[in-house]
Amino acid sequence: MIYSDFQGLKLSRLGFGCMRFAADPSTGEINQETVNEMFDFAIARGVNYFDTAYPYLGGKSEIAMAEALKKYPRKSYYIADKFPGHSLPGPVDNIALFNLSLQKCRTDYFDFYLLHNITEWSVKIYESDEYHIIPDILKMKEEGKIRHLGFSFHSGPALLEEFLTRHEGKFEFVQIQCNYLDWSLQDAKKKYDIITKHGLGVWVMEPCRGGRLAKLSEENSAKLKQLNPEASDASWAFRFLQDLPNIKVVLSGMNAVDQVEDNLNTFEAHQPLTEEERSVLFEIADSMKKGVPCTACRYCCDGCPVQLDIPYLLSVYNDYKYALSAVSGMRLDGLDESQLPSACVQCGQCAHACPQSIDVPKALAELSEMYKNGPHWAEAAKARHKEIRKDLNMD
Numbered sequence: 001m002i003y004s005d006f007q008g009l010k011l012s013r014l015g016f017g018c019m020r021f022a023a024d025p026s027t028g029e030i031n032q033e034t035v036n037e038m039f040d041f042a043i044a045r046g047v048n049y050f051d052t053a054y055p056y057l058g059g060k061s062e063i064a065m066a067e068a069l070k071k072y073p074r075k076s077y078y079i080a081d082k083f084p085g086h087s088l089p090g091p092v093d094n095i096a097l098f099n100l101s102l103q104k105c106r107t108d109y110f111d112f113y114l115l116h117n118i119t120e121w122s123v124k125i126y127e128s129d130e131y132h133i134i135p136d137i138l139k140m141k142e143e144g145k146i147r148h149l150g151f152s153f154h155s156g157p158a159l160l161e162e163f164l165t166r167h168e169g170k171f172e173f174v175q176i177q178c179n180y181l182d183w184s185l186q187d188a189k190k191k192y193d194i195i196t197k198h199g200l201g202v203w204v205m206e207p208c209r210g211g212r213l214a215k216l217s218e219e220n221s222a223k224l225k226q227l228n229p230e231a232s233d234a235s236w237a238f239r240f241l242q243d244l245p246n247i248k249v250v251l252s253g254m255n256a257v258d259q260v261e262d263n264l265n266t267f268e269a270h271q272p273l274t275e276e277e278r279s280v281l282f283e284i285a286d287s288m289k290k291g292v293p294c295t296a297c298r299y300c301c302d303g304c305p306v307q308l309d310i311p312y313l314l315s316v317y318n319d320y321k322y323a324l325s326a327v328s329g330m331r332l333d334g335l336d337e338s339q340l341p342s343a344c345v346q347c348g349q350c351a352h353a354c355p356q357s358i359d360v361p362k363a364l365a366e367l368s369e370m371y372k373n374g375p376h377w378a379e380a381a382k383a384r385h386k387e388i389r390k391d392l393n394m395d
């Protein structure tokens with residue numbers, strides 16, 4: 001196992017993400033035997049980092065993780081959990097919710113704790129005086145119940161820079177979606193650089209983009225097989241991340257023992273990519289993108305009569321074109337109506353100014369429709385409101 005040094009801790013670079021445990025489709029019950037088997041196998045080969053979150057698997061992930069870890073000494077592994085500020089039914093007793101997670105994880109402290117899913121929308125809740133989340137979580141840290149504090153982040157580089165600047169000194173690490181596709185599609189390179197510049201550690205989620213990079217199209221997989229017929233598609237995605245020195249932990253949401261074994265083999269030793277291998281990965285990434293080639297040069301912005309942040313909207317458009325998701329929608333949920341794509345008056349100025357010849361008005365009209373009809377976080381979060389209210393005896 002490759003290890004990272006983080007403030008004197010030795011963290012396995014492959015972390016176990018606990019959001020995809022195999023469960024019975026009809027009952028939702030997690031197959032605990034498989035979880036135990038995967039954990040035993042991973043721990044025997046050096047994994048010492050386990051990442052869960054309050055809402056994962058309908059609240060059952062924390063419990064299944066704790067069950068599988070109970071036979072190991074508490075100091076032999078690190079656990080990470082997250083505060084669900086993005087799913088709250090309103091201001092709640094934050095400390096009671098935090099303590100509930102401790103209880104479900106059968107521990108009295110978290111080695112790592114994160115504010116879950118910061119975006120343009122959720123940041124307003126996390127920073128609200130009424131919700132009082134950040135001061136309460138900092139108090140838990142002062143009391144030693146949190147050893148290291150971070151946040152997971154799903155939005156663009158501008159908000160990341162602003163949030164880190166506003167909260168300088170409070171956080172020690174940031175978890176971002178990073179892989180060879182999102183390196184450009186979700187600006188992961190810029191985010192990696194910003195986090196590194198602020199002196200914080202980078203944690204990675206979605207290293208295989210929800211499995212899409214672990215099972216490429218036949219054509220793309222064949223390109224990788226030409227480089228190494230034995231290597232799995234997933235191993236290339238992990239090796240891309242191994243080359244980035246400030247990535248301390250790469251979380252993989254594993255759900256089968258053979259997947260754990262394949263990932264462990266990749267993390268046995270650092271195998272740097274050659275220039276040729278890297279360019280094949282970027283070629284594959286380009287073939288998977290379906291959006292517009294906006295370079296965020298901003299040449300189109302000054303002349304926009306309604307002053308839209310066009311590159312920002314196009315980056316959400318590209319996300320949506322890849323896969324409609326409620327988390328991408330959250331990036332628009334946080335904007336005022338005057339900043340939404342529906343505010344575009346279709347004057348066409350931007351299309352003339354764009355050196356990439358992007359038909360911006362058309363893309364914004366399409367984005368507006370996708371946003372209107374697509375999944376919305378507020379809807380997805382409603383189911384969690386009920387769970388949180390029940391867990392905190394609020395009704």
Ligand code: SF4
Nearest residue numbers: 304344345347348350
């Ligand atoms: S077409 Fe829309 S986005 Fe482009 S300049 Fe006009 S109003 Fe702004």
Ligand code: SF4
Nearest residue numbers: 294295297298300354
């Ligand atoms: S001018 Fe074109 S490439 Fe530049 S930010 Fe605007 S849309 Fe993107």
